[in-house]
Amino acid sequence: MLPTRLNNKDVIAAADKCVMCGLCLPHCPTYSISKNEAESPRGRIALVRALHEDKLSPDPALVSHLDQCLACMNCMAVCPAKVDYAKILDAGRDITSQQHTFRHRLGRSLLLAALSKTGVRKFMKGMLRIYHALRMDRLLKKVALRFPHLLRVITLVPRPHRIRSAVPSVPAHLPKKRVALVESCAGEIFSETTLPAAEAVLQALQFETVRFPQTHCCGALHQHNGDPRTARKLIQEFCDTFREQNVDALVSLATGCASQINRYPELLDDPLSAELANRHRDICSFAVEHLERQDQDLQALPQKVFVHVPCTQKQVSDDVHVVEKLLSTIPKIQLETFQDTSACCGAGGLNVLFQARHADRLGKSMISEVMNGGASYLVTPNIGCALHFQAQLSKINAPVVVCHPIQLFARQLIYSGDA
Numbered sequence: 234m235l236p237t238r239l240n241n242k243d244v245i246a247a248a249d250k251c252v253m254c255g256l257c258l259p260h261c262p263t264y265s266i267s268k269n270e271a272e273s274p275r276g277r278i279a280l281v282r283a284l285h286e287d288k289l290s291p292d293p294a295l296v297s298h299l300d301q302c303l304a305c306m307n308c309m310a311v312c313p314a315k316v317d318y319a320k321i322l323d324a325g326r327d328i329t330s331q332q333h334t335f336r337h338r339l340g341r342s343l344l345l346a347a348l349s350k351t352g353v354r355k356f357m358k359g360m361l362r363i364y365h366a367l368r369m370d371r372l373l374k375k376v377a378l379r380f381p382h383l384l385r386v387i388t389l390v391p392r393p394h395r396i397r398s399a400v401p402s403v404p405a406h407l408p409k410k411r412v413a414l415v416e417s418c419a420g421e422i423f424s425e426t427t428l429p430a431a432e433a434v435l436q437a438l439q440f441e442t443v444r445f446p447q448t449h450c451c452g453a454l455h456q457h458n459g460d461p462r463t464a465r466k467l468i469q470e471f472c473d474t475f476r477e478q479n480v481d482a483l484v485s486l487a488t489g490c491a492s493q494i495n496r497y498p499e500l501l502d503d504p505l506s507a508e509l510a511n512r513h514r515d516i517c518s519f520a521v522e523h524l525e526r527q528d529q530d531l532q533a534l535p536q537k538v539f540v541h542v543p544c545t546q547k548q549v550s551d552d553v554h555v556v557e558k559l560l561s562t563i564p565k566i567q568l569e570t571f572q573d574t575s576a577c578c579g580a581g582g583l584n585v586l587f588q589a590r591h592a593d594r595l596g597k598s599m600i601s602e603v604m605n606g607g608a609s610y611l612v613t614p615n616i617g618c619a620l621h622f623q624a625q626l627s628k629i630n631a632p633v634v635v636c637h638p639i640q641l642f643a644r645q646l647i648y649s650g651d652a
């Protein structure tokens with residue numbers, strides 16, 4: 234039986250762990266923009282506590298302060314008191330999500346429902362192919378100039394960059410471990426070449442790969458958008474599907490899914506959730522772990538590649554340099570990282586759509602760093618960040634290829650001399 238609401242006592246106890254030291258404030262992207270205490274981790278914790286004690290009501294200002302949070306969890310990473318901010322934010326949004334306008338709730342519900350249904354995703358993928366094949370973006374951009382929301386959606390689906398990869402031949406006699414690959418809902422629609430690239434890399438590393446059935450999503454978007462009940466239902470279904478898979482490991486391609494799956498033992502009281510989380514890795518960490526045990530031949534790539542470490546990557550791996558470690562095995566590659574390693578691009582969850590002002594401001598400053606650095610590629614393992622960066626780059630017609638790091642690695646593993 235799934236609980237219907239997060240327990241008040243638990244939420245207040247979690248909030249009480251905050252000693253109000255303020256060490257998290259300089260790491261919070263929304264506080265750095267607004268300098269408003271209510272838009273800081275400490276301020277939001279106090280607001281959620283007051284909500285759960287019935288000392289405050291969810292008025293529009295309070296709702297907006299929780300909405301603006303990017304769920305980057307930079308605050309959790311630096312908090313000396315180990316405050317479980319993720320739990321507190323979920324509890325706050327569980328209440329405030331009911332206070333949005335009818336239009337907002339309808340738009341969000343439709344989007345979440347669409348992304349979690351396989352048939353709808355397939356339909357969206359097909360429509361997107363037609364949209365790009367007919368270059369409908371040019372036509373629609375002219376019409377959409379009068380409709381800012383439509384224009385925003387259009388700029389978020391720029392023409393994808395295709396990075397080729399192929400499945401290598403591996404000696405058939407080698408014993409193989411079975412790995413299930415988890416593709417994100419958004420990745421399935423917007424980045425269809427990431428999954429074949431991951432398959433190519435893992436097969437080169439001598440694993441047998443299967444695709445985790447995409448009938449259900451991991452629940453991350455529902456979790457972060459004030460619908461923990463649907464999230465728990467999706468987590469249960471995900472765990473049941475895992476039970477049927479009989480695999481040695483579960484590897485997710487998007488760090489957004491990976492950070493949610495790592496939280497399963499906390500979110501679902503079922504021993505299977507802990508077993509699943511134990512056998513789970515994100516693709517870059519998994520590849521690096523196994524690359525250390527065997528060498529791979531890689532083609533040189535004498536170009537500058539900017540590495541973005543998304544907030545969700547920091548949540549799934551203790552090693553924030555894991556993407557750099559993976560790509561540094563490519564000969565002659567020149568890797569660059571953002572000066573501020575805790576910078577957030579602002580795309581978090583659905584913020585790129587619903588908190589567009591913040592997202593644009595944060596994204597723009599990161600893109601200008603990429604442009605100043607003269608990079609040919611920008612790699613990120615988070616599909617939301619990738620779409621946000623692509624949209625920003627396409628606005629200025631910048632010739633920078635945005636892709637998942639595993640795509641770049643797979644391309645160098647397989648093909649010769651076409652960098």
Ligand code: SF4
Pocket residue numbers: 250251252253254255256257258274275278308311312313314315316
């Ligand atoms: S959340 Fe942690 S770092 Fe931030 S004020 Fe509270 S105790 Fe300090």
Ligand code: SF4
Pocket residue numbers: 260261262263264272273274277301302303304305306307308309318
């Ligand atoms: S999750 Fe990120 S945006 Fe939200 S309060 Fe923490 S640091 Fe600030």
